[in-house]
Amino acid sequence: MTTDPVEPILSARGLHKSFGRTPALNGASLVLQPGESVAITGPSGSGKSTLLHCLAGVVRADSGIVTFRGTRLDELTTDDRTRLRRVSFGLVLQFGQLVPELSAVENVALPLLLEGRPRAEAAASALQWLERLEVGQVAGSRSLAMSGGEAQRVAIARALVTSPDIVFADEPTGALDTVTGELALDVLVKAIKETGAALVLVTHDNRVAAVADREVVLRDGVVEDETDHPGAAG
Numbered sequence: 001m002t003t004d005p006v007e008p009i010l011s012a013r014g015l016h017k018s019f020g021r022t023p024a025l026n027g028a029s030l031v032l033q034p035g036e037s038v039a040i041t042g043p044s045g046s047g048k049s050t051l052l053h054c055l056a057g058v059v060r061a062d063s064g065i066v067t068f069r070g071t072r073l074d075e076l077t078t079d080d081r082t083r084l085r086r087v088s089f090g091l092v093l094q095f096g097q098l099v100p101e102l103s104a105v106e107n108v109a110l111p112l113l114l115e116g117r118p119r120a121e122a123a124a125s126a127l128q129w130l131e132r133l134e135v136g137q138v139a140g141s142r143s144l145a146m147s148g149g150e151a152q153r154v155a156i157a158r159a160l161v162t163s164p165d166i167v168f169a170d171e172p173t174g175a176l177d178t179v180t181g182e183l184a185l186d187v188l189v190k191a192i193k194e195t196g197a198a199l200v201l202v203t204h205d206n207r208v209a210a211v212a213d214r215e216v217v218l219r220d221g222v223v224e225d226e227t228d229h230p231g232a233a234g
C-alpha cells in the first residue's frame with residue numbers, strides 16, 4: 001500500500017442541494033482516490049443518495065464543486081457529461097433499474113452499443129460479465145423472469161461492462177435477502193478490485209459498509225465523521 005499523494009479521481013467541495021424548502025446537502029465534501037472504496041453511511045434522509053447523485057453527475061448541486069480528474073462536471077457540456085457518465089462511471093441503484101423490455105445480455109450490452117461498439121462484440125463482453133457474476137444462465141431472460149438477486153447482479157454487470165473508473169452503488173443490496181445480498185456485494189467488491197475501479201457505496205448497513213476502505217458518515221447533509229477501515233475485505 002502506497003502513501004504517496006495521488007491526485008484524487010473525484011473531489012466534491014461544499015455541496016449544497018435543496019429540494020424546494022427541504023435541504024438535502026448542507027456543505028458536504030468528499031475526496032476519492034483512484035481505486036479507493038468509500039462507504040457513505042448515515043441515517044435515512046441524511047442526504048446519502050443526493051450526495052451520490054451529485055458525485056455521479058446525475059443531479060446538479062445548487063452550489064459547490066465536483067471535479068473528475070480535475071475537470072469540473074458543471075463546466076462540461078451536457079453531451080460530454082453524458083458520455084463521461086457512460087464511459088467512466090458505472091451506476092448501480094437500489095432496485096437495479098434494468099430495462100424490462102430487454103434481456104439480461106441486451107441490458108448489459110447497452111452501454112457498449114451506445115458507445116458505437118459492434119453488436120457482436122458488445123454481446124460477447126456482456127456475456128462474459130454475466131458469467132463472471134454467475135448469472136450467465138439468465139442471459140436471455142427479461143428482468144421480470146429473474147430473481148431479485150439475479151437482476152441485481154445483472155445490474156452490477158451492466159455497471160462494470162465499460163470498465164469504468166468509478167462505480168457508484170446506492171444501497172445495491174437493499175432489495176436483497178442477506179445471503180443473496182452478501183453474494184452480490186462480494187462479486188461487486190471483487191470486480192472493482194480486479195479492474196482497479198474506485199467505489200462509492202451508499203448503505204445504511206454496517207456490515208455492507210465494512211467492505212469499503214473508508215467510511216464517511218453523513219448527518220443532515222454534511223459529513224459528520226470519517227473513519228478508515230484498515231482491514232477492509234478485498
Ligand SMILES: Nc1ncnc2c1ncn2[C@@H]1O[C@H](COP(=O)(O)OP(=O)(O)O)[C@@H](O)[C@H]1O
Pocket residue numbers: 019022023024042043044045046047048049050051
Ligand atoms: N427528489 C426529491 N424531492 C424532494 N425531496 C427530496 C428528493 N430527494 C431527496 N429529498 C429529500 O432530501 C433529503 C435527503 O434525501 P436522500 O438524499 O434521499 O437521503 P438518504 O439517501 O440518506 O435517505 C430528505 O429529506 C429527502 O426527503
Ligand SMILES: [Mg+2]
Pocket residue numbers: 048049050
Ligand atoms: Mg437513499
